[in-house]
Amino acid sequence: MARMGTDGRRSGEARAELKDLVADTGVTPRRAELGDARTVLAEDGVVLVPGTGQDPEALVTTAAVTLGGRLRELFGIRPQGGTDAPVLGLHNDGAILTGDVHGRTVRLRDPDEDYLFMHCSSPAPDGGDSVLVDGYALADRLATEAPELYAFLTGSDVDFFGTRTNPPRGVPNTPLLRRMIEWTRGGRRAVRASDYALPVPREPYFDEHLARIEEYADLLATAFELAPRFRMEAGDLVVLDNYRFLHGRDAFTGSRTLHVLSVRTTEAF
Secondary structure: OOEEOOOOOEEOOOOHHHHHHHOOOEOOOOEOOHHHHHHHHHHHOEEEEOOOOOOOOHHHHHHHHHHHHHEEEEOOOEEOOEEEEOOEEEEOOOOOEEEEEOOEEEEEEOOOOOEEEEEEEEOOOEEOOEEEEEHHHHHHHHHHHOHHHHHHHHHOOEEOOOOOOOOOOOOOOOOOEEOOEEEOOOOOEEEOOOOOOEEOOOOOOHHHHHHHHHHHHHHHHHHHHHOOEEOOOOOOEEEEEOOOEEEEEOOEEEEEEEEEEEEEEOOOO
16 A cells, blocks of 8 residues: 655555556657647647757747747746666656745745646666556546546545655645645546645545545556656657646656756647
């Protein structure tokens, strides 16, 4: 069953009895040149654009080409590489991070970032393959085959970052309440995952909600284990619908250089 580390991060356990439930929800993105990427993104919700070069500024160009006038807000390009890193399980991006700039509060990240752009400058020499799971396919499967879990994910609020310890500056301590599966005002579905989720403070059914959160963590760990892997080579850039796809990667040894750009469009919450 799911375990929690000293930092408050929960990790699920892949379980054999859940494999049929999550089978075939993993995705390998189609490859397309930049000129065709908008069409593929609209059809699949994800696309891999090869040959974008070594400069992470390609993230901004690709965002403009694939999303066009739907772009509302871009957040800063951030490095996500490292050396000898452990497994990164399924998650979606989004964080509360604000700063004071000349007496004005500025959002540096947003929990409702709805598209994600990942650029690889150099892959790890060993490991680091990427994983994608279609959250919409997973949610549809749960609705018919695990209705009690689905009812919790769509009907109960959780404290999204509840177990996070020592949050960085700019991250408020006020609980962020949301549902793991919910819809925007325009009807767009968002499927989420958080390693730090807890039941809402003073929830009268705390233990039952915690059991559902841990059940969901095990489900995601099983989906991660079964999903196909794909490798991002130097110059590859992946664009994905952050409301639809959960992503992660395998552990790697050596150094890996990756940069990430998250954005909000006119269709975000």
